[in-house]
Amino acid sequence: xxxxxxxxxxxxxxxxxxxxxxxxxxxxxxxxxxxxxxxxxxxxxxxxxxxxxxxxxxxxxxxxxxxxxxxxxxxxxxxxxxxxxxxxxxxxxxxxxxxxxxxxxxxxxxxxxxxxxxxxxxxxxxxxxxxxxxxxxxxxxxxxxxxxxxxxxxxxxxxxxxxxxxxxxxxxxxxxxxxxxxxxxxxxxxxxxxxxxxxxxxxxxxxxxxxxx
Numbered sequence: 136x137x138x139x140x141x142x143x144x145x146x147x148x149x150x151x152x153x154x155x156x157x158x159x160x161x162x163x164x165x166x167x168x169x170x171x172x173x174x175x176x177x178x179x180x181x182x183x184x185x186x187x188x189x190x191x192x193x194x195x196x197x198x199x200x201x202x203x204x205x206x207x208x209x210x211x212x213x214x215x216x217x218x219x220x221x222x223x224x225x226x227x228x229x230x231x232x233x234x235x236x237x238x239x240x241x242x243x244x245x246x247x248x249x250x251x252x253x254x255x256x257x258x259x260x261x262x263x264x265x266x267x268x269x270x271x272x273x274x275x276x277x278x279x280x281x282x283x284x285x286x287x288x289x290x291x292x293x294x295x296x297x298x299x300x301x302x303x304x305x306x307x308x309x310x311x312x313x314x315x316x317x318x319x320x321x322x323x324x325x326x327x328x329x330x331x332x333x334x335x336x337x338x339x340x341x342x343x344x345x346x347x348x
Contacts, residue, residue, distance in 0.1 A: 141182045142168050148333050149186060152194045152222075159221040162248050164190055167212060174240055176212035187338050189214050192300075195329040195340040196273065197222035199298050203270030206231055206290055208260045209277040213241055215300065219273070220245070220253045229254045231263050260286040268292030275300040280312040280343060288319040291347045297321065299343040309343065321345040 145161065153160045168185060171177035181189065193215030202225040207216030210230035220228040230253060232238050238257045245253040256263055272287045272295075280299065287297055301308060305326050309316075316324060322345065329340040 138182070139168065143183050143186045146186050146191065149191055149194070151333070152191060152197075156221050156224070159248050159250070160190060160194070160218065163213070163217055163221060163244065166244055166247060170240070171212060174236060176237070176240060187334065190218055191330070191334060192338060192340050193218040193275065194222055195334075196298060196300065196342060199271075199327075199329075199342065199344070200226050201270050202226050204229055204267070206265075206269040206272040206287075208272060208274040208283075208287055208290075210241060210255075211237055213244060215273060215275050217241065217244060217248065217250070217253070220250050221248060224250075224252055227252050227254060229256060229265065229269065231256050231258060231260060233257060233259045260290070263290070265290065269295060271296045271298055273298045273300065280305075280308040281315050284312060284315050284319050284321070288321065288347060293347055295347050297343065297345050297347070301326075301341050301343050303341065305341045305343055316345065320348045322348045 150157050164185060168182060172179055196215055197219055200223050204227045206229045208231050210216040210232045216228050216230040230241050238255050241255050269290050272290050274283060274287060277283055283299060324345040327342045327344055329342060331339060
């Protein structure tokens with residue numbers, strides 16, 4: 136049984152980020168807190184930062200999404216995929232995850248959240264077969280850009296975008312991936328810092344964004 140006494144209270148900024156979708160996100164937060172460690176979705180030390188480190192961090196990406204088909208590679212616990220599906224009901228989130236117990240969780244949790252804009256695909260990114268190209272692809276904490284770009288770029292249509300959540304060393308990753316970026320025909324490459332002025336500096340969400348030429 137999780138120690139709910141350590142669960143981080145919902146920060147005031149969450150309601151600002153999620154607006155009228157906050158109740159759906161609250162359901163996700165409660166379920167992840169209850170089942171996440173037991174199912175191996177989050178570690179035992181994550182409850183004290185569940186909102187700021189994971190849910191708010193993911194939700195800050197929502198304004199970057201189009202109202203199309205968005206892939207989330209390595210969706211795991213649903214971060215950011217389920218959070219983004221909750222925040223952007225006009226978009227369809229395609230959650231790509233190879234582990235059966237995680238896809239079982241994603242399917243059950245999408246139902247509990249009342250989400251009708253989620254597709255779940257059990258597959259590795261390099262092996263996935265989708266019905267058509269995606270408008271955008273995101274991923275969180277999967278691997279370095281030099282490895283992640285070749286996995287995600289082939290899933291996106293021409294003119295589509297990669298929106299990859301990265302850590303504080305994203306600049307160095309971009310430099311190391313210059314040849315990979317060129318080889319995969321990515322243009323308009325930029326690093327965005329989301330949440331500046333809304334969250335603590337340590338909790339700013341950094342995103343690598345690029346367009347497939």
